[in-house]
Amino acid sequence: MASQFSRFAAALISTTALFLAAPALAQDTAPETLPVYLEADSVVELGDADGYLARGGVRAQQGERTLFADEVEYRPAINRVIARGNVQIHGPGAYPQYADEIELDSELSTGIALGFATMLENDGRMAAASAIRQANGSVQLENAYYTACPLCEDGEDEPTWRVRAREVIQDADDQMIYYRDAQLEVLGLPVLYAPVFAHPDPSSERRSGFLFPDVGASSRLGGVYQQPYLWAISPSQDLVVAPRVMTNVNPLLYADYRKRFWSGTMALEGSWTDEFEIDSDGERFGEKENRWHLFGGGRFDISDEWRWGFGVQRTSDDLHLRRYDFSEIDDDRGTPLEADTRRLVSQLYVEGRTPNSYGSIITASYQSLRTNENDDTIPDILPMLQYRRVFNAPEGWGRVNLDVNGVFLDRKQGSDYQRLSTTFDWRTRWIGPAGIVVEPFAYGRVDAYHLSDIPLTGGGTGSDGFDRQLGLAGTEVSWPLHRGGERFDIVLEPVVSAVIATDDPVKNRLINEDSLSFDLDESWLFNPIRTPGYDLWEEGQRISYGMRTTAYWGEDNSAGIFLGQSHRIDGENPYDPSSGLATEDSDYVVSGQLNWGAFRSEMQARLDSADYDVDRIDASAYYTGGRVSAGLRYVDVSDDDSPRAPQREITAEFAYQLTERWSMVANVVRDLDIDTSRRQETGFRYEDDCTRMEIVYERQDLGIDRLGPSESIQFRIALFTLGSVAEE
Secondary structure, X not given: OHHHHHHHHHHHHHHHHHHHHHHHOOOOOOOOOOOOEEEOOEEEEOHXXXXXXXXXXXXXEEOOEEEEEEEEEEEOOOOEEEEEEEEEEEOOOOOOEEEEEEEEOOOOOOEEEEEEEEEOHHHOEEEEEEEEEOOOOOEEEEEEEEEOOOOOOOOOOOOOEEEEEEEEEEEOOOOEEEEEEEEEEEOOEEEEEEEEEEEEOOOOOOOOEEOOOEEEEEOOOEEEEEOOEEEEEEOOEEEEEEEEEEOOOOOEEEEEEEEEEOOEXXXXXXXXXXXXXXXXXXXXEEEEEEEEEEEXXXXXXXXXXXXXXXXXXXXXXXOXXXXXXXXXXXXXXXXXXXXXXXXXXXXXXXXXXXXXXXXEEEEEEEEEOOOOOOHHHOOEEEEEEEEEEEEEOOOOOOEEEEEEEEEEEEOOXXXXXXXXXEEEEEEOOEEOHHHOEEEEEEEEEEEEEEEEEEEOOOOOEEEEEEEEEEEEXXXXXXXXXXXXXXXXXXXXXXXXXXXXXXXXXXXHHOOOOOOOOXXXXXXHHOOOOOOOOOOOOOOEEEEEEEEEEEEEEOOOEEEEEEEEEEXXXXXXOOOOHHHOOOOOEOOEEEEEEEEEOOEEEEEEEEEOOOOOOEEEEEEEEEEEEOOEEEEEEEEEEOOOOOOOOOEEEEEEEEEEEOOOOEEEEEEEEEEOOOOEEEEEEEEEXXXXXXXXXXXXEEEEOOOOOOOOOEEEEEEEEEEOOOEEEOOO
């Protein structure tokens, strides 16, 4: 009697190993040496010693496995174990399984469950009218469905989406879920049908297979269908191959390759097609050519402090990326150099970091996508080197920085340039009586130059080599004044900076390579070195002054404004007329910010020192609250000396939450000078716990004559745990 009762308890707990192993795809059996605990309101012996029947709150536990049921029947003569009523199976996995009834065979390795349901990894949910477990751990479900959406407790509302099928097999060997007669239901309505369908088990590793397609339509490309296929080459590398078919133009092949190494990572992506040039209406012109692009990069550790890496950005022609709706801005791959607008940069680098130093060597080559720029005039960097080290001065005397910087530029057309610079700079901060802050600084630098292929006045080219010694000293003084109040706290901070610098003895022999673009703002006004590079030097004496005023109220509310200017006492002007520093008195620099509840705004502007005209303004405002979120940015470059003037542009973003799940979205970039929208999008967005969907109309008019304006409709759908249609 006792031995049979022990077998009865062991049979109960083996039930937990039956379907419990299915979602985790593991066939672990509870060790027989662990004790089995059985609880029930009653346990009775069936007639003729045919078995046992446990009723009322049955609970069987062995180790980490636990079975709950209203009733469990054990018949050793026919080797059957049956659990009925509110069956729950809990085990080592994160999620339990549920069933109305479970019946096992004599070996406790195969069986059937009626009214079966379970949770899977990554919030997946699966349910079926019946589930059959096979000896190898696979589970076959009849009249089943899969979803990642929460299910209503009353069962009245349909999930946002689910994959329903006549038969579903969860294969334990290849860790896949297979469907027969599958259909995708959205809000209870069937929208797609497939006689067969498969996807990896959510708990499995990456698997090879088809991903969701990209679908859309545009005036340039026509109807677009792109079908990605993921090839999981190994646990450390994969390849996505995505042919794209378009009704107006020839097919295009896209590929994305990723690989992890023991010392780093690498990723490459690109596209290829054989096609003519295409205008905004999809009409072909020009010559048929191979057209392609290649983006990518990698980073690899050499040691704990040193690493090397590369980045590649290349395309067959200026318009390939925009023609096929690829971004001209590559992903952030951690490379040290970033390309300017409408330029690509390929680079190879080595860099090292310690707590007090940084060093790098970089070689780079650029490609311009601007139609009016010749790549042969853009220099290659062969190479650029940099070393920085920080030394702590005696206590109270700040720090000393050593900087060694060199660059070698080579052009196919134009002058070549070589420079090597060594810099020492020192700065400290003292707080005096009444809270006055004094920050003295000093700076010294030695430059060595060699220039070649310089055009000569009488014709031909020549070369030049020289060096120079530069230095400056000065101090910045500020006095933050605080006034507290019942409703507002106000901080006034007058700031004054004085600098005296040596003359530049070779300024007329230099070629300016690294300080071509500069625009005065608050951050540059008090900077001792007010050029972005090394070639330009601001000599003589100058004084800069300004006032910051900030008010604080509530918990996180604040408003501030800054007004400042610089005056050159002596020394020649090295700056471009559009910089804001070309005259003896610089432009006025104005900036402000406001954070008030759900509203925030920023503004930066330059006012002409002679007539107070606005030479440049960049203002933005954003609101996020309730159902509405909106943003507005206005840029106006009106400086007559700026090569970009006039330039007036406004960018607007808007989203309105129509319901709990649906929102309307819109954004526009409008060129006010020619009264044309460069880009505009309008659409609807749906998002819940298991789905994100966007339907967007987009129009682009980038002002490129050979490309022309284009219109498109984009579908962006993500079904969580299954995949997405169209990348954002």
